[in-house]
Amino acid sequence: xxxxxxxxxxxxxxxxxxxxxxxxxxxxxxxxxxxxxxxxxxxxxxxxxxxxxxxxxxxxxxxxxxxxxxxxxxxxxxxxxxxxxxxxxxxxxxxxxxxxxxxxxxxxxxxxxxxxxxxxxxxxxxxxxxxxxxxxxxxxxxxxxxxxxxxxxxxxxxxxxxxxxxxxxxxxxxxxxxxxxxxxxxxxxxxxxxxxxxxxxxxxxxxxxxxxxxxxxxxxxxxxxxxxxxxxxxxxxxxxxxxxxxxxxxxxxxxxxxxxxxxxxxxxxxxxxxxxxxxxxxxxxxxxxxxxxxxxxxxxxxxxxxxxxxxxxxxxxxxxxxxxxxxxxxxxxxxxxxxxxxxxxxxxxxxxxxxxxxxxxxxxxxxxxxxxxxxxxxxxxxxxxxxxxxxxxxxxxxxxxxxxxxxxxxxxxxxxxxxxxxxxxxxxxxxxxxxxxxxxxxxxxxxxxxxxxxxxxxxxxxxxxxxxxxxxxxxxxxxxxxxxxxxxxxxxxxxxxxxxxxxxxxxxxxxxxxxxxxxxxxxxxx
Numbered sequence: 001x002x003x004x005x006x007x008x009x010x011x012x013x014x015x016x017x018x019x020x021x022x023x024x025x026x027x028x029x030x031x032x033x034x035x036x037x038x039x040x041x042x043x044x045x046x047x048x049x050x051x052x053x054x055x056x057x058x059x060x061x062x063x064x065x066x067x068x069x070x071x072x073x074x075x076x077x078x079x080x081x082x083x084x085x086x087x088x089x090x091x092x093x094x095x096x097x098x099x100x101x102x103x104x105x106x107x108x109x110x111x112x113x114x115x116x117x118x119x120x121x122x123x124x125x126x127x128x129x130x131x132x133x134x135x136x137x138x139x140x141x142x143x144x145x146x147x148x149x150x151x152x153x154x155x156x157x158x159x160x161x162x163x164x165x166x167x168x169x170x171x172x173x174x175x176x177x178x179x180x181x182x183x184x185x186x187x188x189x190x191x192x193x194x195x196x197x198x199x200x201x202x203x204x205x206x207x208x209x210x211x212x213x214x215x216x217x218x219x220x221x222x223x224x225x226x227x228x229x230x231x232x233x234x235x236x237x238x239x240x241x242x243x244x245x246x247x248x249x250x251x252x253x254x255x256x257x258x259x260x261x262x263x264x265x266x267x268x269x270x271x272x273x274x275x276x277x278x279x280x281x282x283x284x285x286x287x288x289x290x291x292x293x294x295x296x297x298x299x300x301x302x303x304x305x306x307x308x309x310x311x312x313x314x315x316x317x318x319x320x321x322x323x324x325x326x327x328x329x330x331x332x333x334x335x336x337x338x339x340x341x342x343x344x345x346x347x348x349x350x351x352x353x354x355x356x357x358x359x360x361x362x363x364x365x366x367x368x369x370x371x372x373x374x375x376x377x378x379x380x381x382x383x384x385x386x387x388x389x390x391x392x393x394x395x396x397x398x399x400x401x402x403x404x405x406x407x408x409x410x411x412x413x414x415x416x417x418x419x420x421x422x423x424x425x426x427x428x429x430x431x432x433x434x435x436x437x438x439x440x441x442x443x444x445x446x447x448x449x450x451x452x453x454x455x456x457x458x459x460x461x462x463x464x465x466x467x468x469x470x471x472x473x474x475x476x477x478x479x480x481x482x483x484x485x486x487x488x489x490x491x492x493x494x495x496x497x498x499x500x501x502x503x504x505x506x507x508x509x510x511x512x513x514x515x516x517x518x519x520x521x522x523x524x525x526x
Contacts, residue, residue, distance in 0.1 A: 051097030245280035257299030267382035290321030
């Protein structure tokens with residue numbers, strides 16, 4: 001920037017000299033201003049850039065030309081200059097006569113004796129526009145990267161879809177058959193069933209429950225790995241995410257070889273469950289596809305977890321497959337590079353895995369020997385969080401009235417699926433449970449003056465959603481809003497996802513475990 005020291009006498013001398021020639025010809029925007037906030041003199045660059053005449057520029061306080069968002073910083077800089085100090089680096093926007101704005105970067109110095117400010121401003125509008133375009137390009141690139149990561153994850157899930165359907169059909173067959181057998185057996189029971197009949201009923205019910213739990217686990221895996229949207233980084237445990245990935249890839253593995261797990265203790269890491277699961281699924285599927293389709297016990301995929309000497313989490317996926325030639329090993333993480341046949345892979349999986357691991361501050365490496373197998377090793381730094389993050393159900397302390405331990409609670413269940421309401425009523429037998437299928441009916445009941453210790457509400461409901469219901473409670477009955485537990489099969493809309501991020505009420509995920517529901521409700525009696 002050019003600093004100009006213009007004597008006050010210049011205002012009184014009409015004849016030109018070197019200073020006035022420079023003042024008039026400078027491409028920078030030179031000015032003399034008073035501490036009163038008015039321009040006293042401006043050079044022609046101002047009129048060429050802004051379109052105002054010199055008289056118009058000097059006729060009103062110059063702050064009126066400054067963009068409203070920049071006025072606070074501008075006035076703060078003027079106070080510094082009025083104290084006799086200089087200011088550099090101030091950037092603000094001045095309004096043009098056509099209503100548009102131009103960006104200026106200032107260098108100013110104050111003369112306390114004369115009450116004047118001498119300043120030079122350089123037009124940096126093109127630079128600002130270029131920066132804005134660059135930021136837009138970066139934002140667009142980041143969006144594309146998120147979409148690419150999600151697309152790769154969906155491709156992985158799609159690859160496993162047939163196997164996942166098979167995994168669901170097996171336990172579903174057990175559930176449906178056992179439930180029908182239970183119905184038939186109960187209908188045929190005499191008034192005093194034998195011990196053998198009771199044992200058989202219990203066994204059928206247990207088999208049905210085990211099959212339902214397998215389905216619940218698979219559904220949970222699908223929900224975790226198919227979540228779209230921005231990264232949700234938080235402290236997470238390695239083993240549950242790894243186990244979900246194994247469940248997803250089990251059908252791909254079981255027909256190739258045996259899976260061996262050596263799961264040692266690992267620290268928590270900072271990451272996104274869906275992203276980390278994507279890494280594990282890719283490594284497991286790659287390991288499975290490296291094994292010839294023989295399916296014998298000599299072929300093996302071994303998953304090993306441990307903690308290294310630096311306290312980092314280490315996850316290894318080892319296979320006894322075909323291996324990777326040394327000439328190709330250095331390119332394994334390159335985008336679009338693949339050793340699979342044409343049409344069998346995009347070549348993006350391992351590249352995305354590398355990027356996701358590095359983004360978590362970790363490392364991924366590979367060692368391989370032709371005909372003997374390959375090992376992928378992921379190392380992730382431990383989270384800096386000293387204490388484990390509470391689960392969603394524990395994150396919000398219930399605020400219901402204190403009750404004697406074991407005393408029944410007044411529970412309101414709101415779910416548009418009547419079958420869910422009925423099963424929750426059975427799960428909470430021993431408590432005083434009211435079941436409604438519409439949030440507006442629940443709101444009317446509460447407005448009548450009835451009190452509840454805990455409210456179990458579905459999130460996605462027609463007419464009035466659980467989100468609207470909670471917002472209404474927050475306005476009218478804030479003490480009840482704090483007692484809401486959301487029972488949700490998933491947040492399928494951006495609004496629902498944002499709501500769950502904003503509201504910290506406990507939540508129960510469908511399909512739910514009855515014991516977990518009972519334990520959570522019990523906390524409202526504390």
